[in-house]
Amino acid sequence: MNVSDFDMITRILRERSGLVLSKDKAYLIESRLNPVARKWQFKNFDDLASALRLGNDEKLLRDVTEAMTTNESFFFRDSKPFDQFKAIVLPHLINARASKRSFRIWSAACSSGQEPYSLAMILKEAGASLSGWRIEIVATDLSTEILQKAQEGAYSQFEVQRGLPIEYLVKYFKQEGERWMIDPSIRQMVTYKTFNLLEDPMALGTFDVVFLRNVLIYFDQPTKSQVLAGIARNMPADGFLYLGGAETVLGISDSFQLIPGQRGIYGLIPSGAAAAKSAVG
C-alpha cells in the first residue's frame, strides 16, 4: 500500500470511528480489508482504494470501517469488574434508587454481547432484591453486523468457555447443535442499538452505570476526552464508569476519578466518589 492510500484510509477510519492507526499497522489495513475487497468483487486492494477515494459509497465506507474494528470480547471479562459490580455498584443502586426502583446501564461498545449479557445474568441472579424494579440495559456498538450477532445470542463452544462459569452455562444457555443460545429471559433484558461513540450520547438518555471497556484504547487523546465528557454530562452525580484494564481517565478527563480502593471503577468528581464511599461503608 502506498503512503497516500494509507493516509486516505486512516483519515476515513479516524473520522468515522475514531480509530487511530500508526504507520506500523499498515499490514493490518491490508489484511482486514482484503476480505472486503473480495466481498465487493474488486480485483485487488488498489481498486478498493480507488473506490474509497471517490468516497461516495456509504455502504462501502461503512463496511471498511467495521472491518477495521476489533470485536474480541469475553463473558465476565477480567472477572473483577463484574465482582465489583455485584459487591459495590449493585448494593449502592438498590439503596440509592429505592424510591424510584429503577436504574439504567449502558454497555457502550458491546461488541458481540458478552458484556451486557454478563450484566443481565448478574441482575437475574440478584433476583428477589430487584423484584419490581425497572432496569434497562442499553447495549450499543458502531458495527451493525456485530450487533446482529449480539442480538441473536448464539455463541460457539470456544466463546462460552472464556469467562463464563459453568453453572451459568447450564442455567442460561441452551445447546443447539454446535451453538450455545442464550436464554430469551436474559436476551430480553438487553436493548441493542447502533451508536457511534463519536456522537453526543444525549439522545440515549442518562445512565447510572456505564461500561466503556476496551474501546478508548483505539482513540486518540482528544477523542477520548470528548467521549468521556459526553458520558459525564449524561450521568447522575453518583454514577459509575467502568474502563478496560489498560485504560485510564488520567490526563484525559477532569470529570472522573477512581473510586477509592476500587481499581477500574470511576465516579464523577466529587460527589461520585462520596456516593461510592457510602456504598463501600
Added chain:
Amino acid sequence: MKTCLVVDDSRVVRMVARKILEGLSMKVVEAEDGQQALDRCDESMPDAVLLDWNMPVMSGIEFLRALRSKADVTQPIVVFCTTENDMAHIQEAISSGANEYIMKPFDSEIIESKFSQVGLL
C-alpha cells in the same frame, strides 16, 4: 506451588495439559484412569484435578463420585476436561461434585480462564 492431578488415558493430552499447567506455575502429577487417580489421591491429595470422562478401568465420573465420598480429606477442585460436550453430561458432572467443566478441544486460554474462575490461580 499448587499441585494438579491430570487424569487422561491419552498420553498426548496429558503432555499438553502438563505444559499448560506448568506454564501457570502448577506442579503436575499424572494418572491414566480413574483407579490410578484414586491411588494418587490416597498417596497425596492434589489441590486440583483435571479430569477426562471416558477412560478404561474407571471413568472420570466414577472417580469423582468415589473422591467426593471420601470423608476427612481436603477435597480438591475438580475440573472436567472431556469431549462429552452436551448439557446432560455437564449437569451430571456438576451434580456429582465437579467445580468446572471444559469441553475439548481446549487451549491454554480456556484452562487459564477456568482455573482462575475457581480460584486456583
